Amino acid sequence: MNDKSALRREDIELLAPAGDWECMRAAVANGADAVFFGVEKFNARARANNFTTNELPEVMKFLHKYGVKGFLTFNILVFEDELTEARKLIEACIDAGVDAVIVQDLGLVKMIREISPDFPIHGSTQMTITSPEAVEFTKPFNMERVVLGRENNLKQIQKIGEQAKLPMEVFVHGALCVSYSGQCLTSEMWGGRSANRGECAQACRLPYDLMVDGVQQPMGDIAYLLSPKDLAAIDIVPELIDAGVTSFKIEGRLKSPEYVANVVSKYAKEVDKYFAGDSSDPSKEEVRELQQSFSRGFTHGFLDGTNNKQLVEGTFPKSRGVYLGTVEKILRDAVICRIEAPLKRGDGIVFDAGDPTKKEEGGRVYDIRNSGIKLEGESPEGSRIEIVPGRNDIDLNRVHEGDRIWKTSDPALDRRLRSTFETEKPYRTFPLAVSVFGQEGAALRTIWTDVKLGTTVAVESELLLEQAQKRPLGHEVLGEQLGRLGGTLFYLDQLEVSLKGDVIVPMRELNRMRREATEQLEIMREQPPQFIKREIDEFADSFSNGEAQEINPNEIKLTVLCRTLEQVEAVVGNPDVSMIYADFEFIKQFPDAIKLCREAGKRIALATPRIHMPGENGYHRNILNLKPDAILVRNTGALYYYLKERMEHPGVEHPELIGDFSLNVANHKTVNLFREAGLDWVTPSYDLNIQQMVDMLRRADTSRLEIVIHQHMPMFHTEHCVYCTFMSEGTNYTNCGRPCEEKRASLQDRIGMSHPVRVDEGCRNTVYNAIEQSGAEYLTTFQELGVRSYRVEFLEENGDKVREVLTLYRAALDGRIGGSEVWRKLKATNQLGVTRGQLVK
Structure with a gap:
C-alpha cells in the first residue's frame, strides 16, 4: 500500500490514448500526465490513424513543451524479417526523445537493451504479467514498469507491488478484452488477422449460441456471450492509489478526441480530489457524460474480484450511450416516456427492441413536449415527456411499447469538450x-x-x-x-x-x-532526453540454417499432448511417441497419468495453466512433487518459479522445462532469450504463418525447438467463465456449483460451428476452435531446417482417433507418406474437416 503521507500528486500519472493529433491535443488540454501513441507500424491498433515515424520529433516537442511524457506503443510480436525495421524505429525513438516504448515481444526487449542500456521500456499488458513472479522475470532487462493484466484485482495489484517493487500501470477505463491480452488467437484463426499484431477482428463481440452437451440452450435475448461491458473505475480511484497503482491508463486509441477530452478530464479531477482530501464520489452527471462518450455499460471489470454476472450482460455488443427509459406509449408523431436522464432538442436517440443484429430506429430529437406544453431547454430526469423525432429520422411504425431508449449523442457536450482543445491559448502554463x-x-x-x-x-x-x-x-x-x-x-x-x-x-x-x-x-x-545509443547488428546472435540439414531419423521425436486419460491410455504403449504431455482440467487427474506413463516406461510432462496469479504457486509445487520428466511452461511467472527452484536446489534432479506457444516466441532473439533464461525447449508462437516460421527457423537454434503440427487452436483464454455466467446462479467459483464438472459447453457461431469451452484449475476458460488444423505438408521443410521435435495435440478425440492420427504423422515424419496425404486422409476421416490454419501463407 502507498504511504499516503509521502505520496504526492506528481507521483501519480494519468496516461491517455492518442490515435491522432486532435486526440493528443485533447489529452494534453484536459490534464494528461503522459500520452501513449503508435506510428504506422508495430502497434496494437493497426486501424487507428496513428502517427508517422517522421512525425516523432514534432510529437515529442509538443508533449515536452507542456511537460507531458510520450510513450510509443510497440506492443506486438515482431517477426524475423521485421527486426531490421524494428531496430530503425527504436533508434528513431531514442533520437526523437520518446520517453519510453511499450513492448510485448521479449526478443525486442533484448534488442533494445543491446542498442541502449538506459532507454526506458514498459512491459505491455500483452506480456500477460499477472503475478509478482512474472514481474521478477523481467527484472534482468531493467524495465522501468509493467502494465498488469486487466484481470488482476485490487488485492492482487497491491500484493504484486509489495513483492515485486516495480511501478505498476493499470487500465482504469475503456473497452475490456474478454481474452487475456497476448493470449487471444481468434482473429488469427478465423481471418489471418492476429490480435498480437494489432489486427483484432473483435470476434468476442459476435453473437453465439450456448450448446450444453450438444444441445442448444434457450437464452432469450442473450446472444453476446463473450462481449464484456466497458471498464470504468472512476469511483474507485482512491482504492487504486492506495493499492499502489502509479499509472492510470485509459484505453481508446480508436476513440474520438471528444472521448479523450471527456475521460481524461474526469479522471484528472478524481486524482486531484484524492490529494485534496475530498472523498466525495463523482456526480451522477459526470458518470452520464462518460457513458455518453462511449459505453457498453460500465463495470469495474475484475478490480473488485471476479463477478461474471456483472462483467457480461450479453444483450448488446456496441456502445449504447446513456439509458433514458422505456417507451410507454406511441403517438402519431411522438413517443411517451418517463426519462431517467436529462434530454434536450438536438440529442441523438436510438430505440432498442432487444436485437442489435437488426436495423434499429434512431435519429435526432426534434422537439420535446410535456402535457402538450413545449419545453424550453433540457428536460430534467424523472419527467414524463413526449419525444418528437425528426420528420425523416425515425419510423415510429417500427417502434414498440417497452423498447428501451438510449441517448446516443449530445452535441452540446461535444461542443463543450471540443472547446477545451480547439483554442489558440496555451493548454497549460x-x-x-x-x-x-x-x-x-x-x-x-x-x-x-x-x-x-x-x-x-x-x-x-x-x-x-x-x-x-x-x-x-x-x-x-x-x-x-x-x-x-x-x-x-x-x-x-x-x-x-x-x-x-x-x-x-x-x-x-x-x-x-x-x-x-x-x-x-x-x-x-522541447529538448529530448539523452539516452545511450549503440550501433548493433540485429542478426549477430543468430544461427545460420540456410543449408538443408541432414538429421538422423532416430533424432526425430514425436510428442503428444493429451487432455483425457483415455487419450493417455491410447498413446502410452506407442513406441513412436517419445513423450506425453498431460494437460488436464484438474490437477487431481495428474497422478493417474503419471502412473500410466511410469508403468509403460514413457516420459511424461505436466502442463501448467496459461495464467499465473498471486498466491497460485501451490499448483506448481504440486507439479514438482509429482516428479514429472518435464514441465510444459505457459507463462513467465511459472517459468520464474521453476528457475528459482533450480537455483535454490542445485543438487536435486529437476524436470526439463519446455516453453509453450503462449510465451509468444516469434523471432530468433526471443528464442535466445528464453534459452538463456533456462528453458530446455521452446515452442514457436501460433501467430507465425509458414513463411514467418521458415524465416525464424533459418536464424534460430532449431535443435531445441518443438513445433506443434496438429491441434485445435486455443482461441480465447479468459478469466470470464461461460459455465458460471450462463449455467449457474453464481457469480464466481465460490458459489457457481461447478457445472463444468458435470457438463460440456461449447459456443456455436453464425455458421453452425461449435467451439468447445474448457476450464482449468483456476476456473479460467479456453475456447478451442471446432476445426482441428494440420501443418503436415510442411514437415519436410521443417526437418531440412533442423527441427527435431514435433507435437500433436488432442482435445476431445477418442482412443481410436488418437491412434489413427498418430500413425499418419509418424509415417509422414519417417518419409513413408507425404504431408499432403496426411492432410487428405485427415480431411476424409474427420467429420468436421481440417484446416491448414495459421500456417497457410
Whole structure:
C-alpha cells in the first residue's frame, strides 16, 4: 500500500490514448500526465490513424513543451524479417526523445537493451504479467514498469507491488478484452488477422449460441456471450492509489478526441480530489457524460474480484450511450416516456427492441413536449415527456411499447469538450521565478527559472540602466512588465528585485527581455532526453540454417499432448511417441497419468495453466512433487518459479522445462532469450504463418525447438467463465456449483460451428476452435531446417482417433507418406474437416 503521507500528486500519472493529433491535443488540454501513441507500424491498433515515424520529433516537442511524457506503443510480436525495421524505429525513438516504448515481444526487449542500456521500456499488458513472479522475470532487462493484466484485482495489484517493487500501470477505463491480452488467437484463426499484431477482428463481440452437451440452450435475448461491458473505475480511484497503482491508463486509441477530452478530464479531477482530501464520489452527471462518450455499460471489470454476472450482460455488443427509459406509449408523431436522464432538442436517440443484429430506429430529437406544453431547454430526469423525432429520422411504425431508449449523442457536450482543445491559448502554463539585478551605468540582469523543470536562462538588457527621473524600476513596475506573459507557456510566480538606486530602462527593452527569456525556456522544454545509443547488428546472435540439414531419423521425436486419460491410455504403449504431455482440467487427474506413463516406461510432462496469479504457486509445487520428466511452461511467472527452484536446489534432479506457444516466441532473439533464461525447449508462437516460421527457423537454434503440427487452436483464454455466467446462479467459483464438472459447453457461431469451452484449475476458460488444423505438408521443410521435435495435440478425440492420427504423422515424419496425404486422409476421416490454419501463407 502507498504511504499516503509521502505520496504526492506528481507521483501519480494519468496516461491517455492518442490515435491522432486532435486526440493528443485533447489529452494534453484536459490534464494528461503522459500520452501513449503508435506510428504506422508495430502497434496494437493497426486501424487507428496513428502517427508517422517522421512525425516523432514534432510529437515529442509538443508533449515536452507542456511537460507531458510520450510513450510509443510497440506492443506486438515482431517477426524475423521485421527486426531490421524494428531496430530503425527504436533508434528513431531514442533520437526523437520518446520517453519510453511499450513492448510485448521479449526478443525486442533484448534488442533494445543491446542498442541502449538506459532507454526506458514498459512491459505491455500483452506480456500477460499477472503475478509478482512474472514481474521478477523481467527484472534482468531493467524495465522501468509493467502494465498488469486487466484481470488482476485490487488485492492482487497491491500484493504484486509489495513483492515485486516495480511501478505498476493499470487500465482504469475503456473497452475490456474478454481474452487475456497476448493470449487471444481468434482473429488469427478465423481471418489471418492476429490480435498480437494489432489486427483484432473483435470476434468476442459476435453473437453465439450456448450448446450444453450438444444441445442448444434457450437464452432469450442473450446472444453476446463473450462481449464484456466497458471498464470504468472512476469511483474507485482512491482504492487504486492506495493499492499502489502509479499509472492510470485509459484505453481508446480508436476513440474520438471528444472521448479523450471527456475521460481524461474526469479522471484528472478524481486524482486531484484524492490529494485534496475530498472523498466525495463523482456526480451522477459526470458518470452520464462518460457513458455518453462511449459505453457498453460500465463495470469495474475484475478490480473488485471476479463477478461474471456483472462483467457480461450479453444483450448488446456496441456502445449504447446513456439509458433514458422505456417507451410507454406511441403517438402519431411522438413517443411517451418517463426519462431517467436529462434530454434536450438536438440529442441523438436510438430505440432498442432487444436485437442489435437488426436495423434499429434512431435519429435526432426534434422537439420535446410535456402535457402538450413545449419545453424550453433540457428536460430534467424523472419527467414524463413526449419525444418528437425528426420528420425523416425515425419510423415510429417500427417502434414498440417497452423498447428501451438510449441517448446516443449530445452535441452540446461535444461542443463543450471540443472547446477545451480547439483554442489558440496555451493548454497549460507553468510558474516562473525571476530575479532582477542592476545599478546605474550597468546592464539590467535577469535570471528566469522554469520552476517545474528547474531550467534557468539569464538575459541582460542591451541598454544600460539610467538614473530614474520619475517612476523608477521596482517590484510593482517589474512585476507588471515582466508578468505580461499571456500567450506564452508561463506565468510569473516569484519575483525577486535587487536594484541599487533609482534606475530605469525603456519598457520596450523589458518587453524584449521577457520575450527572449520565455522563448529560450520554451526551447529548453522541447529538448529530448539523452539516452545511450549503440550501433548493433540485429542478426549477430543468430544461427545460420540456410543449408538443408541432414538429421538422423532416430533424432526425430514425436510428442503428444493429451487432455483425457483415455487419450493417455491410447498413446502410452506407442513406441513412436517419445513423450506425453498431460494437460488436464484438474490437477487431481495428474497422478493417474503419471502412473500410466511410469508403468509403460514413457516420459511424461505436466502442463501448467496459461495464467499465473498471486498466491497460485501451490499448483506448481504440486507439479514438482509429482516428479514429472518435464514441465510444459505457459507463462513467465511459472517459468520464474521453476528457475528459482533450480537455483535454490542445485543438487536435486529437476524436470526439463519446455516453453509453450503462449510465451509468444516469434523471432530468433526471443528464442535466445528464453534459452538463456533456462528453458530446455521452446515452442514457436501460433501467430507465425509458414513463411514467418521458415524465416525464424533459418536464424534460430532449431535443435531445441518443438513445433506443434496438429491441434485445435486455443482461441480465447479468459478469466470470464461461460459455465458460471450462463449455467449457474453464481457469480464466481465460490458459489457457481461447478457445472463444468458435470457438463460440456461449447459456443456455436453464425455458421453452425461449435467451439468447445474448457476450464482449468483456476476456473479460467479456453475456447478451442471446432476445426482441428494440420501443418503436415510442411514437415519436410521443417526437418531440412533442423527441427527435431514435433507435437500433436488432442482435445476431445477418442482412443481410436488418437491412434489413427498418430500413425499418419509418424509415417509422414519417417518419409513413408507425404504431408499432403496426411492432410487428405485427415480431411476424409474427420467429420468436421481440417484446416491448414495459421500456417497457410
